[in-house]
Amino acid sequence: MKPPHTHNVYYDPASVAGKAPPINDETDILIVGAGPAGLAAALTAAGQGLRVTLVDENPVPLETMGEEVPLHFGGRMGAAVGNRNSVLQTLLDVRPEIAEALDAGVDVRLGTAAWGLFAQQRTTAWIEGAIAGLADEQNAYLLRFKQVIVAAGRRDMGLAFDGWHRPGVMGVSAAQRLATVYEALDCQRAVLIGSDTQALASAHALVGKGVQIVAIIEQAGRVSGDPALLNLLIEQGAQVLTGHVIREAAGDAFGVKRITAVAVDTAGRPVGRALIDIDCDTVLLGVAAIPAIELIEAAGCTTSFQADRGGHVADTDAAQRTSLPFILTAGDCAGVWASKSLDDSIARREGRIAARTALAALGVEIARIELAPTPDEPACDITAHRTAWVRASTVHAQNEPFVCLCEEVTANEILGQQPPRYLDWTPADPALKNGLQNDSPHPDVTKRLTRACMGPCQGRRCREQVATLLGIGADVSVENIALASFRPPVRPLSLQQIGQIEETPQMRNRWDAWFDMPSQWTPFWLCTGQQTVARHPQQTTPPHSEG
DSSP states (O other), rough: OOOOTTTEEEEETOOTTOOOOOOOOOOOOEEESSHHHHEEEHHHHTTTTSSSEEEOOOOOOHHHHTTOOOOOOOOOOOOEEEEOOOOOHHHHHHHHHHHHHHHHOOOEETEEEEEEESSGGGGGTOOEEEEEEEEOOEEEEEEHHHHHHHOOOOEOOOOOTTTTSSSTTHHHHHHHHHTTTOOOOOOOOEEEEEOSSSHHHHHHHTTTTOOEEEEESSSSOOOOOHHHHHHHHTTOOOOOOOTTEEEEEEETTTTEEEEEEEOOTTSEEEEEEEEEEOOOSSSOOOOOOOOOHHHHHHHHHHHEGGGTTTTEEOOOOOSOOOOOOTEEEEEGGOOOOOHHHOOOHHHHHHHHHHHHHHHHHHHOOOOOOOOOOOOOOOSHHHHHHHHHHHHHHITTTSSSSSSEETTTTEEEHHHHHOOGGOOOOOOOOHHHHHHHHHHSSOHHHHHHHOOOSTTTTTTTTHHHHHHHHHHHHTOOOOSSOOOOOOOSSSSSSOOHHHTTSSHHHHHHTTGGSSOOTTTTTOOGGGOOOOOOTTOOOOOSOOOOOOO
């Protein structure tokens, strides 16, 4: 019996066409992130007769923090993070503008993460308009929006060295958030790795919360950050070791107890046998502040490496618009530079610009739009600086630390494109191996071959390291190496949460086509009589078209 057809055009009942999922809610302007930029955007957009929704994933569930998402928390979360009500009150006290936004009529949703932005493009043409995937602690759902402002902040570049897997090795931005927003940082004596202005500013904030910064370690010959901040930390007891890296973070299963530092030459190799031991309970990674662009990137916005904005960021115009004009960006995810880290009025200015751009796009008459701030000139060549850190700490490590902690992948395995050890396989042809390593290296190829960047943290600890290692292996500047791609969901979702997303009856009717069933990769008209893994009744005729 021939499959159903009209004028020789076949309709696949397993197609997603015409089967858009139900949308739970709608808004005019969605703002992701309730930091300085996001709050400024919300207050600017409020009171214009439009629906404004502000979401912020804080307080982040403890289980998500344990996966090192959204920041590298390093197991240094104090017991207070378990009391969600207490953390929520602390968050409201620290950010009083949240209450102002509520009073102004903004729909504020705290503890709500944005796990995807879905624009109506070729791959999602079956969805009407632009959709955001949101999730609170229990549920995941979809919200339709007209304009979105992403103010997702920044995170810290990971750096592999012996012992960096131990609890207590964490991002300096994560430490600052735990200390200042959650009041739940379990840390007394910390060593700071890196010395740019962002790292020094975060370390200084930690001192105000009772943390002792005992040492600042910088592989370069000089500190690159703000001299005034550096002097303050020195006055408060910090020892400065330039031309050094951490040789090892020693301790036990409960965390770091001390670090050993070693001097390195300009090629990153250890110099001499003299080692410096420093007692501490925490190592703060401040090598580089990375704009958090995963949500923007996964939505399909174009990105590029811009040294004056701290690395890979979305390509934006003077009105904070990305390549998808209904997606705007503001704050640290739009770029990180020294003066912006010292003065949050710059991020607020970006938030106001983005809000006015969104309002204008929705027909609100705007009298004046501020000019976008101009980034500082970088204090150093950030590509060479990050490469030097990875070469000295990771390539020249005394052992072979895992660069990707989730999937346990070493630097040599990344450079050699070595498949996971449990497969017990190596490329038989040396030419193939060399070609994989040196011919236009791309982290997505490395991801598929080695599983680096495929763990629960979704590459947040290793993405920049992998790109840097590939650049070292191919003798290519980091700015010319793409980053491993993000795909939604960009935040971990439990099966319980995913189960809250509704399906249309048409989707449920052919649910087997959405999974790894025998019919998934075969045209439906050739699957007649084939029984699925789910033990569907045997079919003797092709399924009817659903339009």
